[in-house]
Amino acid sequence: MATRTVLARPSAGLWTSPALVDGLLAYAVAMAVGVAVFASAADRQPVPWPAYVFAVGFGLILLIRRRQPVAVLIVTSLGICVYYTLQYPPIGLALPIAVALFSAAEAGHLRVSIVVSAILVGLAVYFQLAEGRDIAQLLGYELPPVIVLMGASLALGDGVRTRRLLRESQRERERQARLELERRSTEQRNEERLRLARDLHDARHNVAMISLQSAVAAEALPERVPEAQQAVVEIRNISLAAMADLRSTVRRLRTLDSAVEPPAGLNELPALAEQARNNGLDVRIVESSDGPEVPEALGQTAYRIVQEALTNVIRHANATTAMITLDRGLDALTLTVRDNGQGVGELAAGNGIRGMRERAAEWSGELTLTSSGRGAGTVVAAVLPWPRSTEVRSEP
Numbered sequence: 289m290a291t292r293t294v295l296a297r298p299s300a301g302l303w304t305s306p307a308l309v310d311g312l313l314a315y316a317v318a319m320a321v322g323v324a325v326f327a328s329a330a331d332r333q334p335v336p337w338p339a340y341v342f343a344v345g346f347g348l349i350l351l352i353r354r355r356q357p358v359a360v361l362i363v364t365s366l367g368i369c370v371y372y373t374l375q376y377p378p379i380g381l382a383l384p385i386a387v388a389l390f391s392a393a394e395a396g397h398l399r400v401s402i403v404v405s406a407i408l409v410g411l412a413v414y415f416q417l418a419e420g421r422d423i424a425q426l427l428g429y430e431l432p433p434v435i436v437l438m439g440a441s442l443a444l445g446d447g448v449r450t451r452r453l454l455r456e457s458q459r460e461r462e463r464q465a466r467l468e469l470e471r472r473s474t475e476q477r478n479e480e481r482l483r484l485a486r487d488l489h490d491a492r493h494n495v496a497m498i499s500l501q502s503a504v505a506a507e508a509l510p511e512r513v514p515e516a517q518q519a520v521v522e523i524r525n526i527s528l529a530a531m532a533d534l535r536s537t538v539r540r541l542r543t544l545d546s547a548v549e550p551p552a553g554l555n556e557l558p559a560l561a562e563q564a565r566n567n568g569l570d571v572r573i574v575e576s577s578d579g580p581e582v583p584e585a586l587g588q589t590a591y592r593i594v595q596e597a598l599t600n601v602i603r604h605a606n607a608t609t610a611m612i613t614l615d616r617g618l619d620a621l622t623l624t625v626r627d628n629g630q631g632v633g634e635l636a637a638g639n640g641i642r643g644m645r646e647r648a649a650e651w652s653g654e655l656t657l658t659s660s661g662r663g664a665g666t667v668v669a670a671v672l673p674w675p676r677s678t679e680v681r682s683e684p
Contacts, residue, residue: 325342350387364388381438390442393444405442579621596643608629622669653672
């Protein structure tokens with residue numbers, strides 16, 4: 289069986305390593321300056337060896353160009369000045385300093401790079417004119433390529449920096465968008481959990497009614513059979529309502545979709561009052577006839593608050609009467625549930641009271657529960673501001 293040898297490819301990251309790139313740049317600059325030194329003195333006397341030391345120095349200094357770009361630029365510029373002061377063979381101006389200019393511009397020091405470039409060009413022009421060079425040849429032939437190369441180095445460095453900043457800005461925007469999406473998802477999950485918890489607690493109302501009706505049936509049998517039969521009928525009706533509420537809640541829990549059949553609203557208040565009467569509580573409903581129409585969602589919230597308040601009256605207040613008042617004012621829907629019980633006050637700031645207050649807070653409203661003392665009854669009052677889209681009806 290023939291075998292095949294697979295050669296491992298070098299890692300792509302090796303060729304993009306900053307240290308390797310800087311090393312190659314240092315080598316290229318040192319070789320280029322060294323070749324320029326050698327070529328400039330090929331037809332003359334031998335080149336002094338310090339000139340090659342300068343060539344190596346121009347390359348080695350680039351190894352720290354990322355950490356100290358301005359220092360590299362200044363040292364390189366001073367090195368060029370010293371090199372020409374010692375009258376070593378000409379190597380040009382832009383060749384040893386091009387990478388240093390690029391590095392400084394890439395690091396964001398464009399103004400410093402431009403100033404240093406202008407100083408070097410000015411010194412070069414001054415000393416060459418002082419040596420008797422023809423100004424026309426200098427400005428028309430020798431100087432333009434130097435300026436173009438130095439300008440290209442600056443432009444390339446600034447362009448690389450701009451692209452890097454754009455990429456970083458894009459990554460930051462993506463990160464912020466991702467964090468915002470996660471935050472909104474978390475808030476939505478928390479809101480959904482709270483709503484489901486309140487809905488399950490509301491379903492407890494019907495279960496509590498079942499418990500009370502069962503107690504009535506147990507006391508009525510066998511002496512008061514008709515009352516027992518009526519209690520059993522109520523138990524069945526309430527059980528069916530409880531099953532419907534729980535089924536709706538479970539459906540929303542499974543699908544996390546609010547597009548399920550809406551819960552009861554204010555139109556169900558008479559049925560709720562009748563249910564309370566069957567438990568021995570005489571309930572009256574007083575509602576103002578004017579004012580804006582109550583939005584469906586706001587009506588559902590109001591219904592749940594009244595339902596919880598009546599449950600507390602039946603279970604804790606030992607009351608005989610309760611009055612539900614609905615006032616559709618210009619700014620808000622105000623509802624109160626007042627009983628003549630023993631005055632439970634802030635009894636049980638438990639899940640029921642907390643749920644009513646959370647429902648009111650969802651509409652930027654407020655719920656209060658007050659009592660003047662034992663025997664004075666309790667008043668639950670909720671102020672639910674109208675949604676902004678609701679228009680107030682004017683009386684003719």
